[in-house]
Amino acid sequence: MTAVKPYKVPRSTLVVIYTAKLEVLLIERADRPGYWQSVTGSQEHGEPLVQTAMREVMEETGIDANRFALTDWLHKNVYEIYPIWRHRYAPGTTHNTEHVFGLQIPDRVSVKLSSEEHLQYVWLSHDKAAPLCFSTSNRDALLDLPRRVAIQ
Numbered sequence: 001m002t003a004v005k006p007y008k009v010p011r012s013t014l015v016v017i018y019t020a021k022l023e024v025l026l027i028e029r030a031d032r033p034g035y036w037q038s039v040t041g042s043q044e045h046g047e048p049l050v051q052t053a054m055r056e057v058m059e060e061t062g063i064d065a066n067r068f069a070l071t072d073w074l075h076k077n078v079y080e081i082y083p084i085w086r087h088r089y090a091p092g093t094t095h096n097t098e099h100v101f102g103l104q105i106p107d108r109v110s111v112k113l114s115s116e117e118h119l120q121y122v123w124l125s126h127d128k129a130a131p132l133c134f135s136t137s138n139r140d141a142l143l144d145l146p147r148r149v150a151i152q
Helices: 049-061 083-088 126-132 136-143 145-151
Strands: 011-019 023-029 039-042 069-080 095-105 118-125
Touching: 011 049, 011 136, 011 145, 023 049, 023 126, 039 049, 049 069, 049 095, 069 136, 095 136, 095 145, 118 126, 126 136, 136 145
Parallel strands: 011 095
Antiparallel strands: 011 023, 011 039, 023 118, 069 095
């Protein structure tokens, strides 16, 4: 008998992984080729958001966020869940609240992708990466990166 997967929590983290030179990591979704994004994922029931961010970074990239500077940007976005992904949430759930984090690493690192989730990755300057993001909140976070780094 197959176990029923619980509905996703409509709260997530977006983690912008970047270097001191403001190069950012983008990963391409396996379920939607051509959809590029930063690390993102849903909170598990009862999980603190910082743990969600660290877990998602490890699951999606193999990077141990405990080794680097993970910062809660204290910014959240509320957006409508794309209809193609609504079946993952409880019936009637149409919006998600995304909490934005930054993870600064010293330099580009090799990434170990989860083949079920992502096809490939690329490191690009934040301004060249931003237009590739399918998500407007992800694009905006990348464009805001220089300001965020300046106030840290």
